[in-house]
Each structure stands twice: as structure tokens, then as C-alpha cells.
Amino acid sequence: MPFIPHTEQEITQMLATIGVDSMEDLFDEIPAHLRAPELKAIPKGMTEMEVSRLMHQRADKNTKALCFLGAGAYQHHIPAAVWEITTRGEFYSAYTPYQAEASQGTLQLTYEFQSMIAALTAMDVSNASMYDGASSLAEAILMSVRANRKSKSRKILIPTSVNPVYRKTAETIVKGQQIDLVEVPYDGSTGTVTLEQIKQQGEGDITAVVLQQPNFFGCLEAVDEITNWAHDNNILVIAVVNPLLITVLNPPGQWGVSGVDIACGDGQPLGAPMSAGGPYYGLLCCKQALVRQMPGRIVGRTVDLDGKEGFVLTLQAREQHIRRSKATSNICTNQGLVVTASTIHMAIMGAKGLENTAAACFANNNLLVEKLTAISGVKKAFSGTHFHETVLQLDVNAAQVLRALMAKGILGGFDLSEDYPELGTAIMVCTTEMRSEADIEAYATAMQEVLAAGVVSAEKVPATPEVV
Amino acid sequence: MLIFEHSSKGRQGAPQSPVEKASISAIPENLLRKDSAALPEVSELQAVRHYTRLSQKNFSIDTEFYPLGSCTMKYNPRACNTLAMLPGFLNAHPLTPDEQNQGFLSCMYDLQSMLCEATGMAAFSLAPMAGAQGEFSGVAMIDAYHKSRGEHERKEILIPDAAHGTNPATAVMCGFKVREIPTLDNGDVDIDALKQCVGPQTAGLMLTNPSTLGVFERNIEAIAKVIHDAGGLLYYDGANLNAILGKIRPGDMGFDVIHSNLHKTFSTPHGGGGPGSGAVGVAKRLIPFLPLPTVTQEDGNYRYLTAKDCPQSIGRLSAFMGNPGVLLRAFIYMRFLGREGMVRVAEFATLNANYMMAEAKRRGFTLAIDHRRASHEFIITLKNEARDYHVSAMDFAKRLLDLGYHAPTTYFPLLVPECLLIEPTESEAKEALDGFMDALEQILHEAETNPELLHAAPQTLPVKRLDEVRAAKQLDLTYKMS
Numbered sequence: 016m017p018f019i020p021h022t023e024q025e026i027t028q029m030l031a032t033i034g035v036d037s038m039e040d041l042f043d044e045i046p047a048h049l050r051a052p053e054l055k056a057i058p059k060g061m062t063e064m065e066v067s068r069l070m071h072q073r074a075d076k077n078t079k080a081l082c083f084l085g086a087g088a089y090q091h092h093i094p095a096a097v098w099e100i101t102t103r104g105e106f107y108s109a110y111t112p113y114q115a116e117a118s119q120g121t122l123q124l125t126y127e128f129q130s131m132i133a134a135l136t137a138m139d140v141s142n143a144s145m146y147d148g149a150s151s152l153a154e155a156i157l158m159s160v161r162a163n164r165k166s167k168s169r170k171i172l173i174p175t176s177v178n179p180v181y182r183k184t185a186e187t188i189v190k191g192q193q194i195d196l197v198e199v200p201y202d203g204s205t206g207t208v209t210l211e212q213i214k215q216q217g218e219g220d221i222t223a224v225v226l227q228q229p230n231f232f233g234c235l236e237a238v239d240e241i242t243n244w245a246h247d248n249n250i251l252v253i254a255v256v257n258p259l260l261i262t263v264l265n266p267p268g269q270w271g272v273s274g275v276d277i278a279c280g281d282g283q284p285l286g287a288p289m290s291a292g293g294p295y296y297g298l299l300c301c302k303q304a305l306v307r308q309m310p311g312r313i314v315g316r317t318v319d320l321d322g323k324e325g326f327v328l329t330l331q332a333r334e335q336h337i338r339r340s341k342a343t344s345n346i347c348t349n350q351g352l353v354v355t356a357s358t359i360h361m362a363i364m365g366a367k368g369l370e371n372t373a374a375a376c377f378a379n380n381n382l383l384v385e386k387l388t389a390i391s392g393v394k395k396a397f398s399g400t401h402f403h404e405t406v407l408q409l410d411v412n413a414a415q416v417l418r419a420l421m422a423k424g425i426l427g428g429f430d431l432s433e434d435y436p437e438l439g440t441a442i443m444v445c446t447t448e449m450r451s452e453a454d455i456e457a458y459a460t461a462m463q464e465v466l467a468a469g470v471v472s473a474e475k476v477p478a479t480p481e482v483v
Numbered sequence: 484m485l486i487f488e489h490s491s492k493g494r495q496g497a498p499q500s501p502v503e504k505a506s507i508s509a510i511p512e513n514l515l516r517k518d519s520a521a522l523p524e525v526s527e528l529q530a531v532r533h534y535t536r537l538s539q540k541n542f543s544i545d546t547e548f549y550p551l552g553s554c555t556m557k558y559n560p561r562a563c564n565t566l567a568m569l570p571g572f573l574n575a576h577p578l579t580p581d582e583q584n585q586g587f588l589s590c591m592y593d594l595q596s597m598l599c600e601a602t603g604m605a606a607f608s609l610a611p612m613a614g615a616q617g618e619f620s621g622v623a624m625i626d627a628y629h630k631s632r633g634e635h636e637r638k639e640i641l642i643p644d645a646a647h648g649t650n651p652a653t654a655v656m657c658g659f660k661v662r663e664i665p666t667l668d669n670g671d672v673d674i675d676a677l678k679q680c681v682g683p684q685t686a687g688l689m690l691t692n693p694s695t696l697g698v699f700e701r702n703i704e705a706i707a708k709v710i711h712d713a714g715g716l717l718y719y720d721g722a723n724l725n726a727i728l729g730k731i732r733p734g735d736m737g738f739d740v741i742h743s744n745l746h747k748t749f750s751t752p753h754g755g756g757g758p759g760s761g762a763v764g765v766a767k768r769l770i771p772f773l774p775l776p777t778v779t780q781e782d783g784n785y786r787y788l789t790a791k792d793c794p795q796s797i798g799r800l801s802a803f804m805g806n807p808g809v810l811l812r813a814f815i816y817m818r819f820l821g822r823e824g825m826v827r828v829a830e831f832a833t834l835n836a837n838y839m840m841a842e843a844k845r846r847g848f849t850l851a852i853d854h855r856r857a858s859h860e861f862i863i864t865l866k867n868e869a870r871d872y873h874v875s876a877m878d879f880a881k882r883l884l885d886l887g888y889h890a891p892t893t894y895f896p897l898l899v900p901e902c903l904l905i906e907p908t909e910s911e912a913k914e915a916l917d918g919f920m921d922a923l924e925q926i927l928h929e930a931e932t933n934p935e936l937l938h939a940a941p942q943t944l945p946v947k948r949l950d951e952v953r954a955a956k957q958l959d960l961t962y963k964m965s
Binding site: 312326429 | 485486487494495497499500501502503504505506507509510511513514515516517519520521522523524525527530531533534535537538539540541542543544545546549551554556557558559560562564566567568569570571572573574575576577578579580583584585586587589590596597599600601603612613614615616618619623626647648649651652653654655656657658661698699701703704727729730731732735736746750752753754755756757758759774790797798799800801802803804805806807808809815817818819820821822823824825826827828830831833834835837838840841842845855856880881884889890895909910911912913941944945946947948949950951953954955957958959960961962963964
């Protein structure tokens with residue numbers, strides 16, 4: 016029997032100890048007429064050999080195309096040691112570290128994680144992680160409403176240059192609490208939000224403003240200027256960052272004169288494989304003064320009875336298992352195993368390794384954009400600096416171009432037409448350090464062939480030059 | 484010693500990144516970072532050794548018996564990990580076009596279908612990232628359902644006092660008022676009190692069955708009727724689904740919405756705190772409100788359903804769909820078990836719990852609820868020992884660690900004083916159960932003869948009892964490298 020060790024003899028002994036005749040007697044408190052039928056829609060059990068064959072077959076059906084797609088998940092190199100150690104049974108099959116003395120491995124690692132994330136973001140404190148970047152933004156918004164006692168409006172400004180799925184997730188999670196998410200349009204020429212546009216939406220009492228750097232389009236926002244304006248007006252600033260890229264970009268703790276109040280983002284670029292969307296983790300950091308408003312688990316360093324250093328879950332009075340209906344959030348689980356991987360990843364890579372990785376992403380993107388925009392019918396949609404993602408305007412149907420590229424083994428980017436119809440036929444391309452010059456050359460060649468073949472020209476869609 | 488304390492300035496030992504730093508001078512200077520982040524500078528070997536040693540400071544299922552009540556710490560089959568980490572899955576970008584992602588999507592579709600069958604629900608969404616997000620989705624759907632019918636006055640969620648803390652926290656997060664329902668001494672919900680509480684303000688009841696007291700709610704049909712007659716919906720907290728898998732299904736008990744902690748019943752790893760999965764299932768009338776995305780199938784082609792297909796959905800809960808790596812592990816585990824294996828899970832989890840309960844009683848422990856069947860877990864109360872020998876449930880727990888057993892859940896449920904909530908799971912052999920009961924009996928004897936041994940425990944672990952007050956008062960949450 017899969018994963019059940021009992022012998023017939025043991026079963027007999029155990030039933031006798033209990034004082035019943037059969038296994039069925041153990042369920043005699045359940046009304047007979049409610050008992051489940053046979054679960055016919057579930058296939059019969061399999062051996063490991065059979066399951067293994069099934070899973071290899073299914074895994075092999077997935078594409079092996081060269082990935083130039085980003086939009087919130089990125090293909091980075093992960094040192095082999097990272098998941099080798101992470102999947103050691105002692106990390107993999109451990110519970111939440113409530114019994115601190117028996118969980119010092121996970122607890123110390125989490126303390127080191129918090130320290131590394133705080134160092135990367137230049138923020139005072141980090142928690143032990145949230146589910147992912149999108150839900151982390153939702154919690155950051157809820158946190159800002161609790162923290163900004165000078166504001167009564169529960170009004171949050173969110174530029175539309177923030178990742179659309181992050182905005183949708185935030186909407187789902189905060190809408191039960193009478194919070195008003197006010198969209199601020201981006202500038203159609205730069206792909207970034209201007210202070211003027213923020214001011215227009217930001218009249219009266221505002222609780223917080225959200226800023227993503229680089230923003231969803233890969234463009235760089237004027238973070239210093241907007242942070243200073245917000246703080247001058249008693250508005251909290253919530254940063255959404257890519258933790259890899261802030262090894263070279265100004266970290267949120269140093270935006271403007273005093274740094275942002277809350278920083279969040281997705282930890283995936285630091286050691287989590289793309290894995291069809293997860294598990295990743297959300298990072299969440301804040302200024303020291305806001306730590307008691309932080310949701311989720313936090314590990315602190317303390318001493319034991321002998322004065323020896325040790326680690327515990329702390330400030331638990333914020334959490335649902337103590338405070339129940341008055342907790343800062345209903346969150347219980349963190350993304351412990353992915354945090355484990357990410358901590359090991361950061362330790363092995365070091366700041367220099369991560370900086371070189373980020374710089375390579377940037378350089379590769381410049382090369383790709385240079386090659387692609389040299390092709391007639393492809394141009395950059397926005398002026399200004401892009402980091403490792405760039406929006407390209409095509410003058411033919413984006414979905415069809417991407418499909419034709421896919422047929423040539425290129426996962427060519429993200430089709431923006433659904434989330435940003437005003438951009439017309441635009442795609443967003445991404446490069447990480449994993450894309451070699453030959454990969455980039457292959458993409459450019461494929462794009463040239465696709466456009467030249469005119470497979471899509473029959474359904475040519477006019478680009479809408481509409482400026483938002 | 485922290486990894487930071489192994490650091491030496493300028494050390495770089497790993498060929499893991501491009502050797503030369505490419506130029507980034509095209510980026511405006513005011514947007515660039517001025518200093519390097521203060522991360523440790525260690526060799527790959529130093530990092531590997533440090534984290535391997537840290538791992539050895541953990542208890543885990545792979546190394547110790549872990550009878551942690553309400554957490555279902557069963558064996559996490561190694562193959563589930565290996566097969567979920569095949570390159571075809573790991574290298575799949577979440578926004579890969581559906582046609583190129585059929586292998587993964589077919590697993591998700593099959594997982595949804597199997598969960599429907601196992602729970603008796605009409606449809607499932609795998610989007611929730613953990614139990615608490617499953618609860619959030621469930622309560623948000625209840626809210627959306629009532630509002631879609633114009634019943635805006637249903638602003639109250641009823642929750643038994645034995646419930647998990649996430650239940651009331653979730654209801655508040657969704658904008659509801661919480662009303663607690665008392666539990667009778669025999670572990671059943673106080674149905675008379677429940678009747679007094681329902682009315683036109685009732686949105687629903689959140690119930691764990693079997694309850695956190697380790698007993699099956701015998702009046703479930705009557706409770707369902709009270710709630711449904713009042714126009715409310717019935718929410719099933721699936722934390723204890725392991726106890727009844729294949730034996731009785733929440734859908735057949737009258738539940739309208741359920742979340743299942745796949746990291747409990749379906750054996751995905753707890754990972755030292757996550758990631759989890761709180762897949763959520765619904766009865767027919769709630770299907771339009773399921774969180775996105777879900778996976779559908781047409782003529783053997785699988786695709787994600789999005790907001791365009793499901794305009795009434797409560798929306799997205801994360802950037803992509805739940806924790807796919809966790810979902811794959813659950814899928815693999817379910818294919819191992821098959822329909823016959825699922826029934827055995829409930830049977831042997833229940834056999835192990837009832838055996839341990841009988842042994843506990845025989846060895847002189849007081850049961851919180853006597854003369855009833857245990858579900859997959861049961862509760863010992865140490866209130867007599869606390870009174871007679873001045874030892875607490877915490878002391879028992881810490882002494883167990885010394886003897887090589889992870890402690891049961893302590894001080895939960897809150898209703899039972901000085902309690903140990905014990906859940907052996909089906910994957911433990913009789914020897915492990917007997918060994919644990921011997922240890923518990925030894926500690927009972929020590930409590931009587933040498934309580935100091937309990938107060939001073941643990942002695943054999945990397946640290947002794949830790950100063951939690953100091954941790955909370957003199958906050959030290961990050962190490963600052965100088």
C-alpha cells in the first residue's frame with residue numbers, strides 16, 4: 016500500500032487495543048447514509064515506475080523554446096547547490112518553526128534572509144516572506160492604511176505602469192476593506208508616470224502612492240522626485256522592485272531624501288525557477304517605525320537560558336493564531352522553502368555576482384533591441400532607458416508575430432494588446448543573462464524572416480498612435 | 484555563526500555569474516546604486532557547508548516522528564519532488580501560450596477533477612496560495628454570491644470557538660463581522676446557540692469537520708439545515724480532510740464551499756513554513772465566482788480561463804496561478820494513491836490516532852474528550868499534571884524534543900487547558916507510535932519524580948529555551964554587516 020507501513024498482524028493488534036472489530040467501526044459516528052461512494056473519477060493507484068513515466072511524458076510536452084518572455088517571471092541561472100541543499104529532507108520536510116529549539120536551522124536561515132533582503136533594499140527590516148510579489152503589494156497597501164494615521168481617505172494612487180496583474184490582485188484582496196485604488200495614467204511617450212499626472216490624481220487626502228522600478232514596461236521611473244513629493248504631503252510611498260536589479264539600481268531605502276516607507280516585490284529572480292508560475296515568494300520590507308504593522312512571520316535573534324545566541328519567531332501578537340479577528344492579516348504560511356533557496360542563492364552569488372548578472376541582463380537587452388529595431392517595422396515604443404525589458408511597436412498583429420516566432424522556437428515576448436489596448440500592436444521583450452549573443456542573433460533572424468514572409472501582413476492591423 | 488560572519492572582503496569563489504560586469508553607464512546616474520549591497524562574501528563551499536550544517540539543526544519528517552496535531556505531517560514522497568522538478572516543468576514560463584504548455588495544464592486540469600471527486604464539489608480553483616488564501620477566496624465568494632442576489636445585509640460570519648485563528652482573521656479581511664458559536668463538552672457545536680445566532684444578517688458558517696477537537700461533528704446535517712434555512716452558506720475548512728478522505732465528502736455533507744490544504748492531505752512538503760496551497764472547491768451555484776485562473780479542457784486541449792470567460796469571478800489572488808510546483812507535487816501524490824489509496828489514507832490515519840488514544844488512556848493520561856472516536860487526531864489535557872506537579876504542556880513538549888520526538892501541537896485548540904493535540908498520520912508504523920507513547924509515559928513519571936527535568940528541557944538540542952520576551956522587546960531582526 017503506498018506510504019502505509021502496517022502489517023496485517025499490527026492492524027489486528029491495534030484494533031484489539033482500541034476495542035473494535037474492524038476498521039469500519041472507527042467511522043461509526045459518521046451517518047451511514049452520508050458515506051462516500053467509490054471515487055470512480057479518480058484513476059487507480061500507480062507504482063513509482065508508472066508515475067515516473069506519466070510525468071516524463073507530460074513534462075516533455077512543454078515547449079523548449081528560447082525564452083525572451085518576462086513580464087514578472089524571469090529565466091535566470093541558479094547554482095546547482097541551491098536546490099540540492101534546499102531539498103535536503105531537513106529543510107524540505109520541516110514544519111513552521113514554532114518549536115524554536117528544534118528549528119534553529121530554518122530560523123537562523125530566515126534571519127539571514129531578512130538581513131540580506133534588508134541589505135538589498137536598504138530598508139530597516141524585512142519579514143520572512145509573503146506568497147508572491149502581487150499579493151505582497153496587496154498586503155503592503157493594507158499595511159499603509161494601518162500605518163498612515165494622518166490620512167483618513169484610504170485612497171491609494173497606482174500608476175498604470177505598475178504590473179497589471181499586481182493591480183488586479185491588489186484589487187481582489189483589498190476591496191473588502193473600503194480602500195480606493197486610484198489609477199494614474201502613464202505618459203505615452205516615456206512609458207513612465209510623471210509627477211504632474213500624480214499630482215492631478217493626488218489632490219486632497221491620499222494614503223499612499225505605489226511606484227514600480229523598473230516599471231512593468233522596463234522603463235525607469237523618476238523615483239526620487241515622486242518620493243519627496245509624497246513625503247512632503249504626508250503620503251506613504253510603497254515601492255515595487257525586482258530584487259536582482261536593485262543590486263545596480265538605486266534601492267528603495269535610498270529613494271528621495273528619506274527612502275520609501277514600504278518595499279515589496281517578487282523574489283523569483285533570486286533563485287526560484289520559472290516553474291509555470293511558482294512557487295516564488297513576495298518580499299516585504301519597511302521602516303523600523305512600521306514593523307508592528309507588518310503582516311506575516313518575522314524571526315528575531317535572542318538568547319537562550321545560558322545566554323547563547325538563538326532565533327525565534329517574534330512579534331507574534333500581530334498574527335492570526337494569537338490575535339484572531341484583530342490580526343494584521345489572515346496570512347499564516349510563508350514561502351519557507353523558496354526563501355531557503357533564495358538565501359543560499361544570495362550567499363553563493365554575493366553582491367558582485369548579482370550585480371554582474373543584472374548588468375548582463377541590461378546589456379543583452381540593449382543588444383536585442385538594437386538588432387530588432389534594425390528590422391523594418393519594429394521600433395521602440397517609449398523613449399528613455401529600459402532595463403531588461405523593452406516595449407516594441409510592430410506594425411502588424413502582435414499575437415500572430417509571436418505565434419510565428421514560436422513556430423521557429425522563439426518565445427518572443429509578451430503581447431500587450433489586452434492590458435494596454437492603447438499601445439496597439441506592441442510586444443514586450445526580455446533578456447536575462449542566460450541569453451547568449453547567438454540566442455539574440457537567432458531571435459533577430461527569426462523576426463526578420465517572420466516579417467519578411469508576410470505571413471501576418473494580410474491581417475495588418477494599423478498601429479494606434481494614441482497617446483495616453 | 485551567521486553566514487555574514489564567514490564573510491571576507493573581496494572573496495568571490497563561485498563561477499556563477501558573468502565574469503566581467505557589462506557597462507551600465509547608459510543608465511542615468513541618479514538612478515544607480517551608489518554602494519554594493521552588504522551581502523556576505525563567501526566561497527561556494529563555505530555557503531554549502533554553512534547551510535548543510537544549518538539544516539542539521541532542524542527536526543523534520545525525514546528525521547523524526549512529527550505528531551503535530553492539525554498539521555498532517557505525513558511522509559513527503561521523494562518522487563513527488565523529483566518529478567515536479569523535471570526540466571519541462573521548471574523551465575516553463577508562466578505566460579507560455581497555452582498550446583505550448585499542455586503538459587503542465589493537463590496535470591492541473593486532472594488535479595482539479597480529482598479534487599472535485601474526492602470532496603464531492605462541482606468545481607475547483609487551484610489559485611489560492613495557502614490555506615488562508617483559500618479561506619479568503621471562500622468567504623469572498625460567499626460575499627459575492629449574496630451581493631449578486633441583492634442581499635447586501637448579510638454581513639455576519641459565524642465561527643465555532645474551536646476554529647483556527649485564520650477563520651476569524653479571514654472573515655474580517657473580507658469585511659465581515661464575526662460571531663463566535665460555543666462548543667459543547669462532547670465536542671459538537673452547540674446547535675441551540677447556533678439557532679439563536681442565525682438570521683437575515685447571516686452570510687455563512689465556517690466549520691472544520693472533523694473539528695480541531697479531533698471529533699466528527701455528528702449534527703452536521705442539522706447544522707447545514709439551520710444555515711441554509713437562514714439563507715446562509717456553509718464553508719468547510721479542509722484542514723482535517725485527511726481524516727475522512729474517501730469516507731465522507733464535504734459536498735455530500737451540505738457544504739457549499741471548501742478549501743483543501745494540499746500541503747496537509749496531499750502531502751506536499753511544509754518546507755519549514757511553506758509554500759502551501761489552499762485549493763478551493765464549490766457547489767454549482769458558486770462556480771461563477773471562483774478565483775482565477777482555472778484550467779478548462781475542450782476536445783483534449785487545455786487552457787486557462789480568465790476574467791473574459793468568468794466575469795463574475797472574485798478575481799486574481801496572485802500574479803500567476805497559485806504555487807504550481809506545489810500543485811504538481813499534489814497531483815503526483817494523488818496518482819500514486821489512486822482512488823483506493825485515498826480511502827486507506829483516512830482509514831490508517833484514523834486507526835493510528837485511535838490506537839494512540841487508547842494507549843494514552845491506558846497509560847494514565849486524561850483525554851480532553853473521552854468516550855468518543857478520535858478522528859485522525861486526539862487531545863490529551865495535562866491540567867491535572869499541571870495542578871499536581873507544576874509542569875505545563877509546554878514542559879512536556881520541550882522534554883519530548885530531548886527524547887527525539889517533535890512535540891505535538893500545544894495550547895491549541897484554545898478551549899482545552901494544557902493540551903497536546905496529537906496527529907500521527909497514516910504513514911507512521913506502529914513502532915513509532917509505541918516509541919512515542921513510551922516517551923510520553925516516561926515524561927509523566929518524570930513529572931512526578933523529577934519535574935526539574937521537564938522545566939529545564941530541552942538539554943540536547945542546539946539551544947536551550949529561548950528568551951522570547953527579549954526577542955520581542957529588544958528587536959533584532961537583521962544583521963548589519965560593518
